[in-house]
Every structure is written in structure tokens, then in C-alpha cells.
Amino acid sequence: MNLVRGIRSEITKLLSTRLWWVLALIMVVYVAICAGGLAAVFGSVGSGARGPAISHAQLPQLIYSFASSIGYVFPVLLGALAVTSEFRYQSLTPAFLAQPRRGVVLGAKVVTLFLTGAVFGVLALLGSIGAGAAVLSAFGIDPLLGDPEIWAFVGRSVLAMALWSAIGVGLGALVPSQVAAIVIVLAFTQFVEPLLRFASSLTDWSAQLGQFLPGSASDALVGSSFFTIASAAGPALEWWQGGLVLAAIAAVATLIGFFTSWRRDVS
Amino acid sequence: MPTGVPIEFASLTKTFGSVSAVSGLTVTIEPGQVTGFLGPNGAGKTTTLRMLLGLVRPTSGTATFGGTPYAKLASPLSTVGASLEAASFHPGRSARNHLAVHAQAAGLPKTAPDAALEKVGLSGYANRRVGGYSLGMRQRLGLAFALLGDPGVLVLDEPINGLDPEGIKWIRLLLRAMAAEGRTVLISSHLLSEVQQTVDDVIIISHGALVHRGELSSLDTSDSKQVQVNADERDRLAEVIRAAGYEVSNLRSGVLVENAAAADIGRIAFEAGIPLTALSQKRTGLEESFLTLVGEEGAL
Structure with missing residues (x-):
């Protein structure tokens, strides 16, 4: 009950300032330009050109994956700012007066930002698929919008964006200074x-570590990105392992943040 | 009508490193009256209130509402309304949304924000971003947050700071009315003169320790033995009084007599046939007692 109230309050917090839609707007435009641009490059050059060979079957997902591979910074920022602005504007004082159980406040924030991150994921995919599919079609390449593979990828991308937003909350709790x-x-x-x-892809043993970097884990979860195609094929996590790595990062950062900044005296 | 519960501090202590901000504060604040919590800047008022509200963890001791610490209250905003000095709102959010955020978190009815804005006279500015508010409007918004849950206890840190004369009169009447309804009202200030027309009781702290507790009138010790007197023949007057065995010093507007009663000095002048132009027993006054209690740094 308390958590539900907290989530309602957090949703009002998010929607009552301009930050969310400004970030969402920039993200959609940025992702759409990149996806459309890359689709145009590959569409006009054709698959016979120099560089990594990418089949027409791989191409749509690669282009659509810009939603998360470059768009993920936006949900992270949103999550981090949702926490740091509370410190910056000292709004934790009334928040903790309304709900003295501080864990409930932080928990509600994580859940709310996770959901908001999913919404950001949907918006980013609208941008990347909208622009990418339109340009691919214009060059006569099948955008594969009827392919269940693509829709499974869309679902995993939305999950990745939601997890990134939760990581942002953890980061904000860990580093309460907004600028930092x-x-x-x-x-x-x-x-x-x-x-x-x-650097980690250069040797075998470092590549084993490198797959646990949050960006690598995110790409593993989503299933493809420009990065994984461009770099040499190293070890990669299963998609669900990638998701667990992201969730673990979010959980650990949030917990440490809770026990450090969040429970400190508010003055 | 929500009824007030007493606020109880018991051996409340807070140290920051080696600095003691509040030390062994034990005092109870009763419902049904306005209590002033006074002390110079840095005396530990805000730290005490933040400990009371669960925002700062005491080093030792307790602060409770009728025995219950803030964090354990079943519905905090409906029991205690608090407004702390720091402007604690996101400047990009409207007043109505600011209140809605916290009303939702506390599970208060949807109508609570508008009702609170109405009470503090901000209804006309409900949708304006708080960043554009004047200091006085921010104070009112802080008070609206305190009134959100129609609580039986009000804890306000420097509520009068930044209000215009009309606003001061308004908040005075509001707080008196709240106390008259049986609520507990605690307001802090570093200026006695700011609250002396509002409070019934005073608690004065200095360097984090209680230095005085009692009714406002108890501050006016009135044990002054100084008499100020004047006459056209000022020099002769001083001579006559000195001859009667009093210690006399000259003031710009007359003569100051130590350890005297106005009646005695009047009689001496009458017997000497000196018409007086002024005669008064000097009163120490509340402010002076206050400053004496809190020491030098109170003279801000």
C-alpha cells in the first residue's frame, strides 16, 4: 500500500516537471537520425561494399538496435536526475516527512523509473524502427516488421532500457551530486x-571480463548492436544473462546508495 | 477536529564530530498553546526540530509526539505538520503539484492540496512554477505543506521570516486560532520580538542547551532598580538625589538613579521644590532578558 502510494507520488514527480519529455524528445530525434542515416548508408552502398559484411537479414535489427545502443544514455540520465534533483533541491525533506520509511521512497523510485525506462524504450524503438524501416523500404530492403525475431528483439530492448533507468537511480543514490x-x-x-x-577485446582473458561491462551486457540482452558487429566476435553472454548483469548492477548500486547517501541525516 | 499531542524531548543530544549541537535537551511542549522555540542562530534549533521529525538521527535521547517517534506515526502528515526553513521544492514544479506529490505519498485525499492552498491564500497561484515565487509566497507554500493533512501538531521553523507585515499579522492569527482549537503549535525564531505577540510559552536554548522555559511573562523579570528622571534644573536635581545617598549618572535626557524606586525619587524632588519633567522606573524588557539569557551572540 505504501509502495503503491509512493509510486503514484513518484509518477507525479516525474510528470510535473519538463525533464522527462525534453529528454524523450532529444532521444527519439537522435535515435531516428542515426537509424535512418545508417539505413541510408547500407541501403545505398549495398552489401557488396568493403567493410563488415552484413546480410539484409541482419541489417534491420542492427539498425533498430540504435534505440538502446545509443539511446540508453537517456534513461540512465533520467534515473540519475530523478534522484540527484531531490538532493539538489532539498526536496527529500518533505518527501521523508510524508513517508518516513526511506526505503519505501527509494523502492518506489526504482519501480517508477524502471517503468518509465520501459516507456522510453518504446519511444526510442518508435524512433529507430520508424526511421530505419522507412529508409530500408525506400531502398527496397525488407524491414522484416512481420518477423517474430524482430518483435522478440523489441521486447528485450524495452527491458534493457527499463534496466538502464533503474541503474540511473542507483547511480544517483550513489553519487548525489547532480553535476558529478x-x-x-x-x-x-x-x-x-x-x-x-x-581494450578488453584484445586478449582472451580480458574479453571474459569485458562481457560483464554494462554496455556489453546490454548488447547481449538486446541481441545485436553496431558495436558487436564492428568488433571482433568475442565471448558473449546469453540474453538473459545480460539482463541479470544489468539488474545486478542496478540492485547493488541502489543498495549501496541507500546505505550511504539515502540514510544520511537530511539537513 | 484533530487534537494535539504533547511534544516530548528527553535528553536529546546531537554531536557532529567533536562539536555538540544539542546537548541533553529535556522539555515538553503542551497542546492548546503556541510555544516559541527561541535561540540565536546556530543555537541548535533547526537540528532539534530535524531530530524531532526523524530527518536527523540523535546521538542519544529521544524526541516523540506523545511517546511516538515521528517514523513510527501511523499517518505522519495527519498527525504532525512541519515546515522547515530551507526552501525544499523543485523550482520547475507548480505549487499544486508540489503538494500533490506529497499528499499522494502520504495517502491523503485528492482535495488536500487545493484545501491547503486555500488556507494559506495561494489558490490564485496554484499552477505557477514555484521558482517564480517570492520569499513570502514560499513561506506560505511551506505552511500549506504543513497544513496538508490537517494535523493536530504544527512544527514550524522560522515561519515569520520573510513575511510582510500583513503576512505576519495573518500567520499570528492563524497560529493563535490553531492553538485555541487544542492543537500543539511550536514555532522557532531567533528574534523574540518577532514572536512575542504570538507565543504563550517560550523555550530558550543557547549552545544547544536549555536556558529558560516558562510563560512569556516570566521573561519580564522587572527587577530593575533604575529610575530615569529629568527636570529643567537638571544639575540641582542630580545634586539633591546624590545628597540623599543615591548613585547618579547623567544621561542625554535626564539623570539615571541606581537602586531606587520612582516614588522615592519623586518625593525627594518634591521636597526640594524641583518640578520634574519626567520620572520613570526603567524596565529591563523581554528582549534584554532574552539577550542576557542567550549571551553575547544573541545580539545579531
Whole structure:
């Protein structure tokens, strides 16, 4: 009952400021441009060109996967900001007055952001599939929209985006400073992790570790991404293992955040 | 009508590292009256209130509402309404949504936010983003949050700070009315003059420790033995009083007599045939007693 109230409150919190739709709008446009652009490149060049050979059967899913492979930073940011803004604007004071059980407040936040992340996933896929399928069709390539494989991939992508949003909540609880959290999200997702993934693929033993990097786990869960095609075929987790790795990261970060920043004195 | 329960502090102590913010505070605040919680800035008022509300963990001791700590209250917002000094709202959210967020978390009825805004006179600004609010409006919104659950206990940190004279009069009447209904009302301030027309009882702390507890009138010790007196023939007046055995010093507007009663000084002047232009027993006054109690740093 308390958790349901908390979730209702968190939904109101999210919807009553502009952040969610600004982030969603940028994400959809960004994902759509990338998916449409890549579809146009592959469509016009054809599969006989130099570079990695990608069959027309693989191509649609690869293009649609931009929704999560580049769009995942948006749910992470949303989740992190949902927590850090509470610290920044000292709104934890009234929140903890209304619900003194702090675990309930954080739990409601995780659930709400998980659901919101799923919505972000749907929106991002609308962007990537909308633009990607339109461009592929224009070049006479089958967008495979009737393929059950594609729809299973869509479901896994939505799950990945939901998990990324929950990871954002954990990160925000771990690093309550808003500026620091944003810097970490951007630096890690755009720079540190791609480098680590590349470096880890160079040797066999590091590749074993590399598959547990959150980005690799996410790609394993989703099933394909530009990254996995572009880099050498290394070991990869099963899709459900990838999902568990993401869920574990979210859970551990949130728990540590709860016992450090969240339970601290509010003054 | 929700009834108030007493607020009870028992040996409440908080130390930050080696610094003691609140030490051994034991005091009970009764319902049915407005109690002022006074002390200079940094005396530990806000820390005490945050411990009472479960936001800060005490180092030792307890703070309860009729024996129940805040975190254990069945429906906190319907039992205790609190507003703390810090502006604690997201500037991009409207006042109505700000209240709705917390009303939903506490399971209060859907009508609670609008009812609270109505009580504090913010109905006309309900949909405006809080970031554009003036300090006085923020204070009112803080109070609206406190009133959200129609609680029997009100705990307000510096509620008068930032209000205009009209707002001060309004909150004074509101708090008096709430106390008259049997609720417990605790308001903090670092200025006695700010609350002296509002409170019945005062609790004064300094350096985290209780220094005075009692009715407001108990502060006015009135044990002053100074008399201020003046006459056109001021020099002769001073001479006559000094001759009668009193210690006299000159003021800009007359003569100050130590350890004297106004009646005695009046008689001395009358017998000497000096017409007086002024005669009064100097009163120490509430503010002066307050400053004496809290020490030098109270003179802010």
C-alpha cells in the first residue's frame, strides 16, 4: 500500500516537471537520425561494399538496435536526475516527512523509473524502427516488421532500457551530486566504456571480463548492436544473462546508495 | 477536529564530530498553546526540530509526539505538520503539484492540496512554477505543506521570516486560532520580538542547551532598580538625589538613579521644590532578558 502510494507520488514527480519529455524528445530525434542515416548508408552502398559484411537479414535489427545502443544514455540520465534533483533541491525533506520509511521512497523510485525506462524504450524503438524501416523500404530492403525475431528483439530492448533507468537511480543514490552524476554518466557511456570494451577485446582473458561491462551486457540482452558487429566476435553472454548483469548492477548500486547517501541525516 | 499531542524531548543530544549541537535537551511542549522555540542562530534549533521529525538521527535521547517517534506515526502528515526553513521544492514544479506529490505519498485525499492552498491564500497561484515565487509566497507554500493533512501538531521553523507585515499579522492569527482549537503549535525564531505577540510559552536554548522555559511573562523579570528622571534644573536635581545617598549618572535626557524606586525619587524632588519633567522606573524588557539569557551572540 505504501509502495503503491509512493509510486503514484513518484509518477507525479516525474510528470510535473519538463525533464522527462525534453529528454524523450532529444532521444527519439537522435535515435531516428542515426537509424535512418545508417539505413541510408547500407541501403545505398549495398552489401557488396568493403567493410563488415552484413546480410539484409541482419541489417534491420542492427539498425533498430540504435534505440538502446545509443539511446540508453537517456534513461540512465533520467534515473540519475530523478534522484540527484531531490538532493539538489532539498526536496527529500518533505518527501521523508510524508513517508518516513526511506526505503519505501527509494523502492518506489526504482519501480517508477524502471517503468518509465520501459516507456522510453518504446519511444526510442518508435524512433529507430520508424526511421530505419522507412529508409530500408525506400531502398527496397525488407524491414522484416512481420518477423517474430524482430518483435522478440523489441521486447528485450524495452527491458534493457527499463534496466538502464533503474541503474540511473542507483547511480544517483550513489553519487548525489547532480553535476558529478551527469559527468559520470556522459564520461562513462560515451568514452570510458567504449574504450574498455575495445581494450578488453584484445586478449582472451580480458574479453571474459569485458562481457560483464554494462554496455556489453546490454548488447547481449538486446541481441545485436553496431558495436558487436564492428568488433571482433568475442565471448558473449546469453540474453538473459545480460539482463541479470544489468539488474545486478542496478540492485547493488541502489543498495549501496541507500546505505550511504539515502540514510544520511537530511539537513 | 484533530487534537494535539504533547511534544516530548528527553535528553536529546546531537554531536557532529567533536562539536555538540544539542546537548541533553529535556522539555515538553503542551497542546492548546503556541510555544516559541527561541535561540540565536546556530543555537541548535533547526537540528532539534530535524531530530524531532526523524530527518536527523540523535546521538542519544529521544524526541516523540506523545511517546511516538515521528517514523513510527501511523499517518505522519495527519498527525504532525512541519515546515522547515530551507526552501525544499523543485523550482520547475507548480505549487499544486508540489503538494500533490506529497499528499499522494502520504495517502491523503485528492482535495488536500487545493484545501491547503486555500488556507494559506495561494489558490490564485496554484499552477505557477514555484521558482517564480517570492520569499513570502514560499513561506506560505511551506505552511500549506504543513497544513496538508490537517494535523493536530504544527512544527514550524522560522515561519515569520520573510513575511510582510500583513503576512505576519495573518500567520499570528492563524497560529493563535490553531492553538485555541487544542492543537500543539511550536514555532522557532531567533528574534523574540518577532514572536512575542504570538507565543504563550517560550523555550530558550543557547549552545544547544536549555536556558529558560516558562510563560512569556516570566521573561519580564522587572527587577530593575533604575529610575530615569529629568527636570529643567537638571544639575540641582542630580545634586539633591546624590545628597540623599543615591548613585547618579547623567544621561542625554535626564539623570539615571541606581537602586531606587520612582516614588522615592519623586518625593525627594518634591521636597526640594524641583518640578520634574519626567520620572520613570526603567524596565529591563523581554528582549534584554532574552539577550542576557542567550549571551553575547544573541545580539545579531
